[in-house]
Amino acid sequence: MTTPVAIVTGSAKGIGLAIAQDLTRRGYRVVVSDLEAEAAEQAAAGLDGAIAVPCDVRDEDQVRALVAAATDHYGRLDLMVPNAGIGVVAPILEMDLAAWRAVTSVNLDGVFTSLRWAAPAIIASGGGAIVTIASVTGTTGSPLISSYAAAKAAVLNLTKTAAVELRAHGVRVNAVAPGFIGTDLVTAAAPEFERNLGLDEGGFGPVVEAKQGRFGTTGDVARAVGFLADPEQSWVTGSVLTLDGGLTSSLL
Ligand SMILES: NC(=O)c1ccc[n+]([C@@H]2O[C@H](COP(=O)([O-])OP(=O)(O)OC[C@H]3O[C@@H](n4cnc5c(N)ncnc54)[C@H](O)[C@@H]3O)[C@@H](O)[C@H]2O)c1
Incomplete structure (x- = not known):
């Protein structure tokens, strides 16, 4: 049986690290990738068969090199999890364009570059999955985090659009939306x-x-990503799995 290969961006710590750990338990070989090269090395050292590849997802050339590093090392790519993300908390009346773009360049552009350049490698491997890390803020008004929420809303739309475009190529694209x-x-x-x-x-x-x-815990998110990535969910694409303990289900 072929061993599946995954890239998780921003996986030196937090949710990304938990996803990398969970995927390793599920039998994946994982490329641990992060802006923080040393932390990525340390994280990969703790995972069976993993490698670390530094990458700033804002830089398209680095993302292309990341995908090439994965296919050069393992010979294939089955799953991309564009997880890298940052936040800025500020009212709109105090936010300037630079602060806005600091967030959207990672949380939206970085998801686009990751998806854009992973997809051909996944297709070349016979198909697979992409699981984006959106947020409940992508579907609700989210005071004080306008740039973050707008980027996450765009990620949800990108996920659905990519799901339809890539369906014929055997690539499923789904999102998790954590609280x-x-x-x-x-x-x-x-x-x-x-x-x-x-x-x-x-x-x-x-x-x-x-x-x-x-x-929520990082494990809550990791298990949801594992579910959506599982090839057994072959008809699940364009879906958003909300994990929020009921946060967005209640008016009060
Ligand atoms: N924590 C939450 O409540 C929550 C909720 C919903 C969604 N999310 C999303 O989950 C993802 C991970 O968040 P987290 O809470 O684990 O954050 P975190 O700050 O713990 O970890 C983020 C990781 O991304 C890396 N990173 C930042 N900028 C990068 C870049 N330009 N290129 C590559 N790597 C970069 C950081 O070095 C860090 O290792 C983000 O997309 C975030 O928006 C988080």
Whole structure:
């Protein structure tokens, strides 16, 4: 049986690392890729059969080189998970274009480049899957994170469009849309949310827990990615799997 190969961008830590770990358990060989080269090396060293390839997903040439590194090393590519992402917390009235683009260049352009250049390699390997990491913010108004939410909304549309375009080539494209997960991304953003929402210091966590039941874990997201990536889900494409403990199901 052929051993499947996956690339996970932004996988030196957080959700991406959990996805890389989960895929390794599922029998994939994983390319751990990140802006932070040393952290990627360390993460890959802990995974059976993994390699580390540094890549800034904002740079199309680096993304092309990342895909080439995967196919050169393993001879194939079955799955791309464009996971790399950042956040900026600021009201629209305080946001300038540079801050806007800092987010969209990673969270939208970086997903496009990853999908664009992985797809031909996956097709050449006989088909496979792409699982994008969107967010519940892609479907709701999301005060204080306009650039992040707009990028995630665009990722959802890109996912559906790519699903239709790539169907005939045997590539399924799906998204996960998580609520708040307890990673560095959220920990770093919490004080700005608290300041702008008039919450006490430390008040952000309890608000999230009240609306989601609990914070999501990186494993929650990784297992959903594994489900969507599984070739057994051969009719699942263009789908969005929401993981939010009911956050977006309730008006109050
Ligand atoms: N944490 C959440 O609540 C949450 C919820 C929904 C969706 N997401 C999404 O999940 C993904 C991972 O988020 P996380 O919470 O694990 O964040 P994180 O900050 O813990 O990890 C992000 C990783 O991406 C890397 N990265 C940043 N910019 C990069 C670039 N230009 N090129 C390559 N790598 C880059 C970082 O070095 C880091 O290793 C992001 O797309 C994020 O938007 C997170």
